[in-house]
Amino acid sequence: MSKKILFADDDAHLVEILLLRFKAAGYETVDAYDGEEALLKMRAQKPDLVIMDITMPKMNGYTLVREMKDDEALKNIPVIVLSGKDTMQDIFQIEGVGTYMVKPFEFDELLAKVKEMLGEQS
Helix, strand or coil, rough: CCCCCEEEECCHHHCCCCCCHHHHCEEEEEEEEEEHHHHHHHHHHHCCCCECCCCCCCCCCCHHHHHHHCCCCCCCCCCCEEECCHHHHHHEEEEHCCCECCCCCCHHHHHHHHHHHHHCCC
């Protein structure tokens, strides 16, 4: 059974590219374009990993991570943050986010981090 990744970002073009690339790499994918939608889809679909932006409509990444950590069913889902803001790494380490990458990023580097966080062989 393939691992499921939820992508949450208000940049629809980026989400579509990531969906295609990760599907091609053998993953199930779920898309969300704001924080509230991401939280609803996490609760319904129980992804194995979440890749998200900080700046999203309706609920930002800070609030989304807090909501996840307060939810017994979601608190152990690993999170990778992709953001254009490169000064927030320490904040997300405090929040318990597993990995932080600054946009633009290399897909192969992101894929390697996903595999590492999911305990898969590279």
